[in-house]
Each structure stands twice: as C-alpha cells, then as structure tokens.
Amino acid sequence: MPGETPKIPGTPSSIEPSVEEPTTPVDPLEAKPDQSEPAGVTASGAPVDAERKRAQQGRYLTTAQGARLTDTDHSLKAGERGPTLLQDHHLREKITQFDHERIPERVVHARGAAAHGVFRGNGAATSLTCAGFLGKGVETPVFVRFSTVLGSRGSADVVRDTRGFATKFYTDEGVFDLVGNNIPVFFIQDAIKFPDIIHAGKPHPDREIPQAQSAHDTFWDFVTLHTEAAAHTMWNMSDRGIPRSYRMMEGFGIHTFRLINESGGPRSSSSTGSRASECTRWCGRKPS
DSSP states (O other): OOOOOOOOOOOOHHHOOOOSSSSSOOOOOOOOOGGGGOOOTTTTTTTTTTOOOSOSSSEEEEETOOOSSSSOOOOSSSSSSOOOOOOHHHHHHHHHHHOOOOOOSSSSOOOOOEEEEEEESSSTTTTTTOGGGGSSTTTEEEEEEEEEESOOSOOSSSSSSSSEEEEEEEETTEEEEEEEEEEOOOOOOGGGGHHHHHHHOOOOOOTSSTTTTOOOOHHHHHHHHHHHHHHHHHHHHHHSSSSGGGOOOEEEEEEEEEOTTTTTTTTEEEEEEEHHHHHHHHOOOOOO
C-alpha cells in the first residue's frame, strides 16, 4: 500500500517495537511466520521425539541431508578403472564423518577399574551430620572406581603413580559423590596450578613417552619449583606408589565438606577410609 512501511524479512519482532522506554515487563512476542521451527524429523525422516533405535531407521540409507542412497559401497570413478572423483559428495561426507569420530578419554584418571558394593554405616558420624546413609546399620548401594592419574586408558595398572578413587553412594536422599587419593597430601595447594602439574607429568607431546610415568624433565622441573609437589613426589616414591592391590589402599578425601547435624549446626569434615588393616603395613601409616 502507498505510504506503508515495507516489511523487512527476518526482522525479529512480530509487531512494530515501541521507541518509548519500557517501564513494565511484557511477555515474549509471538514468532513471525518465517521464524517457525523446521519439521521435527531426522535426516532419515524419523520423528525426533520418538524413541531412538540403534537399528536402521527406515528402509533406505540417506545422506546427512536426507537424500536417499542407492549405493554406499562404491565411490564414483572416471571410467571403469579410472581414479576416484572428488565430486562424489557421499564419499567425502562419509570419510569426513569417519575422520572426525573421536571418543575422548579422561584427561586424568583414564585408566581404572570399578566395582559395585554395599556401604554399611556404623553410626560414628551421626553427631556430625544428619545424612541418613551414615546412620548405624543403614545399607547403601555404592559404586567405586579406582584409577591411576597420568596414564592413558590403555596404560598399565602397575605403574608408580598416585591412585585415585571415585565413589557414588546411591542413598535414599540422592546420590552422594566422594572422591580422593591414596596419598594424604596433594600435588598442589592452589587449584590454578592443576593444569600445569598435569601438563608437566603427561608424556612428551612429540613422542608420547613415557606413558603413565613422570620420569622426564618437564615433571622434575615442576617438582623442583613447587614445594608441595616435591612432598607429594616423596610419598609417591614409597610403597603407596605401587600398592599391592586396590583392596590394600587407604583413601584420603580431597574436599572438605560442610555438614549439617540434627540440631542444624554446621561442621567441617574431610573423609578418610581404610580398605583393610593390612594396608598400613603395605602402604605406610597415615601421618599424625
């Protein structure tokens, strides 16, 4: 219409915005017709809200754009025995997808083993916390994972290294997570140094050796410059560095928890756990 302001495609508002200073809150505006969401289906035509199946979702294979594939076993070539052609978009899509497939492992504690079990409370912590799973005789399912620190997921289990553990208590009040190491001191005192100590202890990036070990210059350079790292290394050189088994490990919590008891008073606590009395002979005694 003459004199009417033309509509600009893609403008974010469905109505003309006011130039006045807003003084009261307003509800979100309705979406414009050209801003509606796409159809809720995958590239193969399966509904996105349906239960995803591991099997093929349809009678035919499709590209990432949903185009039907008649053949996924032969690349496009120039002639019967000619070279492969780059205009084979399915070949390039398939290889690109494969080249980008990665299952990233943990940066630390990648190598480990775990077990299910049952935690039975002895009631000793009832004066510190009102957490029900620590009550006397209360049984709670647990899942514990023990691991080394530096090695990759394919490294050896018997390297000289700190052992860590992560425990999940599946309590009636929710999941309680507890993490710690088998050495009562830590590598660092300030968390800002954590990337530095791990980079120093990891294998050299140009050679990927030594794996799961810290016997190289970058690690010793860090240790000589940080007193707490040197103290931790001395503990690692003891029998705790290669424990007889996960069963013979002690556990020392890394975090300090703020607990609330029945009367509502706060208490601070750090966890310590023994696997067996024999661990003190094999791994040394807890410092006083």
